Amino acid sequence: MERYLDLILLRFGLIAVGLVVPALVIFAVALALKRRGRLNEMRGAADPVVRAAGRALLRRLEGGSGRERRRDGRW
Numbered sequence: 001m002e003r004y005l006d007l008i009l010l011r012f013g014l015i016a017v018g019l020v021v022p023a024l025v026i027f028a029v030a031l032a033l034k035r036r037g038r039l040n041e042m043r044g045a046a047d048p049v050v051r052a053a054g055r056a057l058l059r060r061l062e063g064g065s066g067r068e069r070r071r072d073g074r075w
Helices: 002-036 039-062 067-071
Strands: none
């Protein structure tokens, strides 16, 4: 039983590190861009990418890759 709990704790730790480290990197990049005064430029450049990713995620959550809708004439 102790071994099982150790594995669960290890898995939780890896997941936490996998979420925290990228968040810290993104925060550091945003902070550096803000200090240089280029954060608004990057927001404008990233806006189309974020919108496209949101549309793709919405399509995936609605249940399909989009091919099914194109075949029957709907978007």
